[in-house]
Amino acid sequence: MEKRNQAAKLLIGLVIIILAVLLLGGVVGGKNLVFRLGRTTPLTRDDISYKTVAAPAASSKDGTINAADWAAAYPEIVATMGDNKKNSYIVDYLDQDPYLKNIYEGFGFAKEYGSARGHEYTLEDVAHTARPHPLANCLTCKTPNFAKLVNDQGVSAYKIPFDEAMAMMEENVSCYTCHGNEAGEKGKLVVTHSYVTKALGANAEKIDPQCHIEYYFTPADKETMMPYSSVEEMTPEAILAYYDAMDFADWTQESTGAKLLKAQHPEFETFLSGKHAKLLNCADCHMPLEEAEDGTVYHSHLLVSPLENETLLESCATCHKDTDMVNMVHRLQERVTTRETEVGNALSAFKDALAAAVKAGDMGEEELAAVQKLYREAQWFFDFCYVENAEGAHNSELAFRCLDTAEQRINEGMALLGK
Numbered sequence: 001m002e003k004r005n006q007a008a009k010l011l012i013g014l015v016i017i018i019l020a021v022l023l024l025g026g027v028v029g030g031k032n033l034v035f036r037l038g039r040t041t042p043l044t045r046d047d048i049s050y051k052t053v054a055a056p057a058a059s060s061k062d063g064t065i066n067a068a069d070w071a072a073a074y075p076e077i078v079a080t081m082g083d084n085k086k087n088s089y090i091v092d093y094l095d096q097d098p099y100l101k102n103i104y105e106g107f108g109f110a111k112e113y114g115s116a117r118g119h120e121y122t123l124e125d126v127a128h129t130a131r132p133h134p135l136a137n138c139l140t141c142k143t144p145n146f147a148k149l150v151n152d153q154g155v156s157a158y159k160i161p162f163d164e165a166m167a168m169m170e171e172n173v174s175c176y177t178c179h180g181n182e183a184g185e186k187g188k189l190v191v192t193h194s195y196v197t198k199a200l201g202a203n204a205e206k207i208d209p210q211c212h213i214e215y216y217f218t219p220a221d222k223e224t225m226m227p228y229s230s231v232e233e234m235t236p237e238a239i240l241a242y243y244d245a246m247d248f249a250d251w252t253q254e255s256t257g258a259k260l261l262k263a264q265h266p267e268f269e270t271f272l273s274g275k276h277a278k279l280l281n282c283a284d285c286h287m288p289l290e291e292a293e294d295g296t297v298y299h300s301h302l303l304v305s306p307l308e309n310e311t312l313l314e315s316c317a318t319c320h321k322d323t324d325m326v327n328m329v330h331r332l333q334e335r336v337t338t339r340e341t342e343v344g345n346a347l348s349a350f351k352d353a354l355a356a357a358v359k360a361g362d363m364g365e366e367e368l369a370a371v372q373k374l375y376r377e378a379q380w381f382f383d384f385c386y387v388e389n390a391e392g393a394h395n396s397e398l399a400f401r402c403l404d405t406a407e408q409r410i411n412e413g414m415a416l417l418g419k
Contacts, residue, residue, distance in 0.1 A: 042314050043289040047297040048187070055183035062148045062168075064176040076292050081174070081301035087118030097341065099348035103379060107251045107262060108132050115389070116265075118303070119173035127166060136165035140193070140224040141211045144176035145169045147192045158222045177210070187299070199226035212267040214239060214384075216248065234269040236384045236402055240377065249376075255355035258372040263383040270388045274395030279319075288312050329393050336392035336399050340385065343403045343410070347382050350375060350410045353417050371413050378409035 053073040058065045071078040093113045094100055104110040108131030117125060122142040126133065137158040139146040146169060150157045157165070180190035191197055195215070197204045209226075218225050227242040228234050240261075243249075249259035271277055276285075287299040288311040306312035307326050316325045354375055357363050363371070385402040392399040 042311070043291065043297055045289075047289065049296040049298065050186045053183055055181055058181065060145065060170050062145055062152070062170075063181075064144050064148050064171070064174075065181045066144075066171050066176070067174045070175050074298075076290070076296065076298050077301050078175075080290075082120065083302040084118035085120040086302070088121070089115075090117060091115040097344060099344045102348045102351055103344070103382075104262075105255060105351075106253045107260070109262065122172045123166075123169055133162050135222055136160040136162055137217050137222050137224055138162060139165055139169065140195075140215075142173065143169045143171055144174050144192065145171060147177065147194075150194055151192070155221045155223045158217070158224065173211075193224075195224045195226060199229055201229065203230060209268040209272075212265050214264050214266040214269055216243070216250070219248070231272060234272060236266075236269075236381060236398075236405075239269075240380055253351075255358065256351060256372065256375060257358050257368070258354070258375045258379075260376055261380045261383070263380065263387050266384060266388050267390060267394060270390070270398055271394040273398055276394070284315065285312060332396055333391040333393060336385070336396065336403075339400065339403045340382075343382055343407050344386065346407060346410050347378055350378065350413055353414060353419050357417055367416065371416050374409045374413035374416070378406045378413065381406040381409065 051073065055065060056069045056073065059069050060066050067078050067081060091114060093115065100113060101110050104113070112130035126138055126142050135158060136146065139162070146157070146165065149165070149168065176192060178189055180192050182188060182190055191204045191210065193210045196210055213226060215224050215226050217223065227239045232238070233242070243261055250262040252259050283299050285306045286303050287301060288304065288309050289297055290300045290311070291297050304312070306316065307329055313325055354371055357368065357371070381402045385399045388394065388399070
């Protein structure tokens, strides 16, 4: 009898514990706690809960379905997308690296150059930048409304005065930017920017690089364009050859007479030639999988560094095992940053030496042209690494190759100048 009583007490105690856990789960963990307690492995793409929904009516004047329109169907995604307002800090690169003002002399980036904030600030930041932005083409990657305007109106939209076009913009980077007006389709990416299709043709849908890329404005139409037509042509060497072939320059620097290029933000090109591109995509490292209270698994649209998110760090362990990823990547980035500072200061000194030679007027035309060409190339390879925001994390081999190439061109140029 005593044993029976003990067993009954044990059973009652166990039931109480289970009920307490479930009650607590209803308060802090949601109604699908049992589902989550049963999970013993990290979330994967296979766990994503894709929905079959009809596209809502567009409330935007131009017919783009905006985030607010999608909120009822995808509440978690829209909410996390709005959380990008948290990414509000700005690093002033001109203060951090003073040599940049000298290198960018005569170009807008010498006036203002800061780190980009979250996507919730794209329109605000482009409207208030101190860099000259007379035409609408500066809105290319900042808002889905401009992509739609180009799709509707054609390349003439790029030449609309900036203020006139800005008055028509309604939303920062949003759902349409990456998915068009498509209704779910398992998170399918849609090419909404016409320049991608023009540049890559049939490869556009396979590669889909719409933002965080190198681009330029065509001299005739001021159209945004990519300087390649295939993955193989996305290297800094091939892009430089593309620009050389068309004698393109972003600006001619008055003090040196050199026709210079300003790299944009070639994260995509840098990542694509690295070892991780065979295994991962952008979302795998910057959009962690999360689980809603009802068990819905989705990609968070709050874009984060994988070094600052435990879920993403866990996925790194699949290959890197017990490596301290935060320490490893930070050490790598410190090496790249140190090398950038060395080469950046050397490039600034090269620029000053070339400017002095131009002012003195002692060099022959061919000799001077040879040095200007080396300066153009040195500046390009340095800039390709500097403006890529991962500081080597996306592709450390390419980062160091660019800096080494820049240094080589600097040394060759300085030798021709007798320095």
